[in-house]
Amino acid sequence: MNDLQLYGWNEELFRRKQESAYKDFTHGRVMLTHKTCYEVISETGYYTCELTGNMMYGRDASEYPCTGDWVIFQSIDRDKGIILDVLPRVKTLYRLKNGAVSQQQAIASYIDKAFIVQSLDSRFNVRRIERFMLQLSGEDIQPLLVLTKTDLGFNTGEIEKAIIHLSHKIPVCYTSIESPESIDKLREFIRVGETVVFTGMSGAGKSTLINALCGQEVLRTGSISDSTGKGKHTSTRREMVLLPESGVVIDTPGVKLFGVTNNDTDTLSDILDISDYEGKCRFKDCRHVNEKGCAVIEAVENGEIDSGVYESYLKLRREAWHYAASVQEKRKKEKSLSKLVEEVKGRKLNRQVLS
Ligand SMILES: Nc1nc2c(ncn2[C@@H]2O[C@H](COP(=O)(O)OP(=O)(O)O)[C@@H](O)[C@H]2O)c(=O)[nH]1
Ligand SMILES: [Mg+2]
Ligand SMILES: [Zn+2]
Incomplete structure (x- = not known):
């Protein structure tokens, strides 16, 4: 049983x-x-x-x-x-379906927490973390940042600086497969009855972490090819694993591009720490692109907002808006199509009555 x-x-x-x-x-x-x-x-x-x-x-x-x-x-x-x-789905991790403009793909549902996994090597990319945070906040999934492979040696100052705008909004854990204590720390975040999804690029160390949490090899892991630095094997199947005396974890296949579908710009501003500036823009409906008296642009120019963060804001907002607009357009088309079908049906019916 x-x-x-x-x-x-x-x-x-x-x-x-x-x-x-x-x-x-x-x-x-x-x-x-x-x-x-x-x-x-x-x-x-x-x-x-x-x-x-x-x-x-x-x-x-x-x-x-x-x-x-x-x-x-x-x-x-x-x-x-x-x-x-x-059963009706809640707390779902969605992403924009590959190659689609108005279709999202459900990756996993009934998720309590998400571990955003990134390796502390040349593939570390803070923009990717922001992307996941935006997508997760739309579904009320609690994020945790897991920075893996500390044993490879990394520049602490550089990493801390890169995530400075995020680190007070998301717990951060540093792990290494060579340090069992670092894995134990992760375990504390997973409670009995909870579901945690592991997201991140392939090769980040997700499956390795899940195996370590499990205390046995339940998932296949990839090995890094020395010459290319790329993972040879990547998991292509999603897997759910029940951890001993703990919750359930879900491994996801790494995707190259994780397109967002959450177009809540207020949340985006909160995540990227620019809300305070937005309130000071001259125009209430300022888009912070090229408006006069834009406090956000001013803060970017005087270095208070990192220009990379600002670019990320514009990019994620553009992506999410594009998705939302495409969905709306699709609905409109479907509506007019079904109206047409009804009309045709009606005409046929009329003809039958007349003949
Ligand atoms: N040096 C080092 N390598 C790791 C660590 N964690 C994972 N790896 C290696 O990174 C590669 C990719 O790991 P994997 O768990 O398959 O990544 P996934 O694609 O995110 O599931 C494998 O060769 C692992 O052995 C770590 O903490 N330190
Ligand atoms: Mg894997
Ligand atoms: Zn502005």
Whole structure:
């Protein structure tokens, strides 16, 4: 028997299940998604499930189950099942779908915390941290910054300076696989019943950390090729792991580009520490691009705001706006299309009545 409470099952989820037409069937949590099937853990075991036609019909691909989702399914065999319903999703890590303009992709749901993992080598990139923080804050997921590979030697002053605008908003942990104490510190952040997602570039050390937390090799890790500095192997499958006497962690495959879909500019300003300046701009609706009397631009010019942070602000805002505008446009098109369909239907009906 699996104790699903360790996986986060609680009264709120039970209540949500009661609202489903399929409330009398078994529930479980998606541990892994393949192209068309889903690994689901339930009280009675592990099931490989497919979706019913009904579940696929009329749904956007982003609404298909993702890792972390709670689903209701019917078992059709000892280890096979069919997913009948997905409980409403909360606290989801989304990203802009690769190559899409108006479609987001759910990476994992029912996430309490996210470890933003970055290695302290040449690939350290503060802009990436800001990106994740923006995306996570839209879903009320608590972020933690994990800086890995301290054993490789890094310039403490340089790193602290790079994250100075973030470090009072996000707990920061430094880890090395050679220092068990540094891993123990991480463990303190993961409580029983909680779900923590590990995000970051491939090669950052996510799978290595999860293995260390687990005390055994549950995930494959990549090894760095000396000549290129690039990870040879990268995990391409998402994996959910229950830690001993702790919560659940989800490993995500590293993505090259993590496009944001959260267009809450106030949050963005808060994250990047520019809200205080915004209030001092001459115009209330100042966009801080080229307006006269813009306190933000002034602060960039006199060095109070780092120009890299300012560029990041403009870039993330542009990206998120672009996404929001594309979604709106798509909805408009869909609306006029369905109106057209209704009209055509109406005309046909009229003709039938007349003939
Ligand atoms: N020196 C050093 N190497 C590490 C550390 N953590 C991970 N690595 C190495 O970095 C490479 C990528 O790690 P992996 O966990 O697969 O990264 P992932 O792609 O984020 O899952 C592997 O070769 C690891 O052995 C660390 O703390 N120190
Ligand atoms: Mg990995
Ligand atoms: Zn301004």
